[in-house]
Amino acid sequence: MADTLTSSVPPGAAVAEAAETAPARATGLTPMRRRVLIVAVFVAVVAAWQLAVTALDVSHLIFPGPLAVVQALYDGIASGDIPTHLWVTLYEILAGFAAGALAGFVLGALIGQSALLEAVLYPYVVAFQTVPKVAVAPLFVLWFGFGTTSKVIITATIVFFPVLANTIVGLRSAPREQIDLMRAFTASGWHVFRMVRLPHALPYVFAGLDIGIVLSVIGAIVGEFVGAQAGLGYLILQRNFSMDAAGMFAILIVLSLIGIVLHAAVRWIARRVIFWADAFTDLSRGS
Amino acid sequence: MADTLTSSVPPGAAVAEAAETAPARATGLTPMRRRVLIVAVFVAVVAAWQLAVTALDVSHLIFPGPLAVVQALYDGIASGDIPTHLWVTLYEILAGFAAGALAGFVLGALIGQSALLEAVLYPYVVAFQTVPKVAVAPLFVLWFGFGTTSKVIITATIVFFPVLANTIVGLRSAPREQIDLMRAFTASGWHVFRMVRLPHALPYVFAGLDIGIVLSVIGAIVGEFVGAQAGLGYLILQRNFSMDAAGMFAILIVLSLIGIVLHAAVRWIARRVIFWADAFTDLSRGS
Amino acid sequence: MSATLAPEAPPAFRFGGLHKTFRSKDGGDVVALHDVHFSVRRGEFVTVVGPSGCGKSTLLRILAGLERASRGQVELGGRPHAGSSRDVGVVFQSPVLLPWRNILDNVLVPAEIQGRDRAAARERARHYLQLVGLSGFETKYPSELSGGMQQRVGIARALVNDPLLLLMDEPFGALDAMTRETMNTELLKLRERTGATIMLVTHSIPEAVFLGDRVIVMSPRPGRVTQVVEVDLPSPRTLDLINTERFGTYVSGIRANLHASGGLD
Amino acid sequence: MSATLAPEAPPAFRFGGLHKTFRSKDGGDVVALHDVHFSVRRGEFVTVVGPSGCGKSTLLRILAGLERASRGQVELGGRPHAGSSRDVGVVFQSPVLLPWRNILDNVLVPAEIQGRDRAAARERARHYLQLVGLSGFETKYPSELSGGMQQRVGIARALVNDPLLLLMDEPFGALDAMTRETMNTELLKLRERTGATIMLVTHSIPEAVFLGDRVIVMSPRPGRVTQVVEVDLPSPRTLDLINTERFGTYVSGIRANLHASGGLD
């Protein structure tokens, strides 16, 4: 109206489509280039592995090259060995993760709500946690049998702690104003928990779950090292004894893939659950 | 002035002393009663342990009673066995924790700053992490020797991940307004990191360190299971071989104590570093 | 323990010799409130004015059960005040919305906490959102609202349970003149309808006079009540009152007390 | 690309056909700014008024480099605007202080970011803290300050680098009349001294007229500029101006444009 300038942009064009699209900005790369880079890095890693094995002349007995491992992986899958044992281990991982995460969250929620419970209980939690699972695994086998149950429980005890520790800190990280808001409206402890503390704890809980899911892979394997008749951990022992390094690495690759997929799943869920915060997004704002 | 009421409180009395004292309110108990409760719970736990062993008639070979364990603990300390090995393990725990925490923090800070780095690197981190340490410990021993170095490195690899995962989520949890503030004043990525993202990440980092310190105890022990000539893990193996269950439990008690003390130390530091937030305080406000 | 001069009606709330001292992180003590006395009748509308940092919010927070007095008495409905009460609605100085709840759900927070009938609460929430001019924003999230819009959500939230005591801390601070005037009128209507007791902190003296049956004037460091002005203006009040001489007299009287020289507000 | 009618002096900044649309989480689009044109001369003091939610903050945030226009041009000092600039100081609508820094260190944030000389910056920080009436609070932490005090810290922070362009989003919203008037006067003095260009968003029409060389009046949904008022009042402006008829005419003209009936502010 009082402007001395004219616009160089034709009026009336659609504006909605220009609404910011964050991802491209986030990385500074187009999705296509990004994918290319990821593949390039993968190729580089594999090449470096092959090169290291060749150049350093590492014995294939302990550190086989990628080709041998891929061959072993193929053989293991073709023979049905890996798939058979995979299901056992996957079940242990998922069941153990679920049980441990739930226990960690529930106990964490209790301790997070009460300083008294913390003073009284936390030392025992830490004590229980510092006991090496390998040392007490036989006890678990004793109590819960040779089947998958004992492995599920060993896994759960490992997953438990990161979820617990993060839940406690997370529940306490809620800002004072929001707690005050709840108190002003006569909220009970449960309301404060559900409406304020829990949402604030969620990024922590999911970070704990992320740590937990990775530990659960290790947990199931360690559980299988003691008294298992099936599972990938059992297969590792077997192949270690028969000095099949490539075969063992093939299983480690399978474990890694399980870990990567489960990790991605946790992040995927986190992103959807914690839609209001940026903690699990791909850094939608530059810095 | 226009008030129709008189005060029942004599004016002029000191008011400063009435400034709120949070701790008492936090637990709803006086510090004295709190201490009594902690001791009571401890006594109850030990009594329950003894009772369980007696009532269920568990073999001392599997699950020794507290008296036998305390006796073994005393013997172990008196004979100098436990102290000698304790120092070795403590060194491995602390050095491994320091190295792993530092590595996890630094890599976490890098990945936390860049979605691209995350897409490219995180899968390898997860892959590396899902490899059971027990399975590759012999490799570490081969590469880093039979001394404490390999155990320190094994410990570091275990501590690494919780710190990394929490650092990443923490760095991304900084509120948008504060990032905007920094951007409006032309802050570089480094400034945003140091002045805003890092302080927000600290509760996460310390939660990660808390998880890490507990894992480092396990890490050192697992490391000592393979290729060690000293340390509490070695002592566990030895006592395991000689079927000295009470002796083994005595070491587990020592490990638990190490864990509890180190955990308390992490929390103590956290409370001092993160003075502005409540995440690590003893819930100074009721709910 | 008791008043020497009994007020005509049992007071809605009463402060007696109230002191509040904050211990600061840098070691020093800050006296936020010093020897505050006054009582407020049921159904009364009191407004509080005073310079920034004089203890207005502290006073309100003590009444809301969010701070404890260092010394002195607080009574609510004739009984010693302990914690918060179901009949109190609070508007905070900053909006304090929950980012994971949409606007409607934010307004419903107090109703949910107090377990009120859901359908009826939603009805009221929509009503008050309309009142504050936010119809159509029910499903938006707080981060998608402007500062003033967020503040209005906070107002609707305080009203949703139809509280008997309404505590408002600069509720219209971020609002433009027009919206503010609408809000003022609506607030007076609400008081008329529900008979609620209202304490409203504002930094606008005209607003304080326009709304208040009494205006509490405070001075800073230490925060004290320096003047309590009974506003004797006809009711129901309408906006043309503002141009009357009596209104002007009240405003300039308070302004003088606050040592303000001119008047932009 | 370029202006068809060249302004007398190179503008401090310029909006050309600016549009801003937000995509909402509930799916709908919100048009915050629609076809906004105007340019501001160097050293000019523009004020922006308009109802809550009309896009004032969005406009300011675009200028601060915190939002991107959906369409149209933004020029700063004659060049297309890209990101933030060292010469800009910003006061946000909410204070946004860093809770782990004391007040002095909060004020020093921009100086630290831009690597200014430490001692000199501390000197200026103390000076501006005094200006906003917060001497003695240097070592307190943000949570220990009242709402108005926090807002004043934000003002001192925006000033600490002596910016050439000062963007202020309702900087005095939480301040009482007296403090506000002091601030207004200080702001005019500052402009006099430094020759800074200032854009100030306010919800007070008298404040907008008192401070502004021009008043930009906006209307909501979609946010458009409906009026640009050149304020031709003597300079330096003093508070007694407020009671003059010309001042009143400007105020009521703008008020009429905003369809406001009365005037509490």
Add this chain to the structure above:
Amino acid sequence: QAPAKPLKPVTIALGTQVVNVTYPWLTLPIALGYWKEEGYDVKVVTVGGSLQGIQQMVAGGVEFAQVNSTGLIQANTDNNVAVRGLMGTGVIDWGIGVTQDGPIKSVTDLKGKKIGIFSLGTGGVPLLKGYLRSNGIDPDKDVQIIATGAGAPALEALKSDRVQALMFWGSALTGFQNAGTPLRVLYAPAWRALPDFTFATMQKTIDADPAMVEAISRGAAKATLFAWTNPDCARRIHWKNFPSTKPTGADEATLAKWDLALLNTQLDTMKAAHAMNGGKLIGAMDPAAYGRMQDFMQGEGLIKRTVPVESMLYLKPGFVEAINRFDHQAVIDAAKACKAG
């Protein structure tokens, strides 16, 4: 040919980490149905080590355990747990492997060297120490004993000269040689006269169900004879019935060769035990041999007290005869024919 009675479930704990072809007396009875014929449905589980096997028996999780003689003796002496040896199934077949063409020719050459061992918590350590000591080498000063774990890393440590010798049990040493590293194996002759692997149960199990103890032991004895008669057939039956325990990492023929070598090493040990214990009845145990073992352990400080050897072995007259009471010729014929292969 479904049995009239439902089969009684029995679990045997194997005091190792991994099942492979080297435990024919526990795996073949399952494959060949020996135990089923006797009315038992047997499961063999690995538990990691002897202690775990004994713990499982004590806790009632398993009925039998295959343990080392050290475990058996420790349980009976220091821990006062009534574990009973049922069958002797091996002598100490540990040895010190050094590279065949390397500088170490005899035990005295080990002075100043590093010796790798599976774990420091195994019976190999006291054996090694005693052997070194009797050859004038102070095991705590003149050598370094290092835990290397099993399998490839251990072998690699030897090949890369990080250790100069590997103290392992027989089949492990064979495994190293299978992997292409010819070894010279040093050992104390006295070791071969000490019992090691022993099939064991609890006294309470013997008291409760002597028939079962006899039947299970008999199945093991039959399988032992079968394996002795035709090792390669035993290997093939094992592979067929327990495919998941079949090694991987090379072609079929090589794997077969390797596994046969492992099995033969084990069979040699079993035969040595057989000879040591009288050479007539399979599974017989010579109290004198276990007495030597107990003395050795006491000498090494592994146990604080001794008990009469007879109390830790199940020596009831007629028992060992009973477990040998089966048609030997039929088993030999079946093995030769290798029907099940």
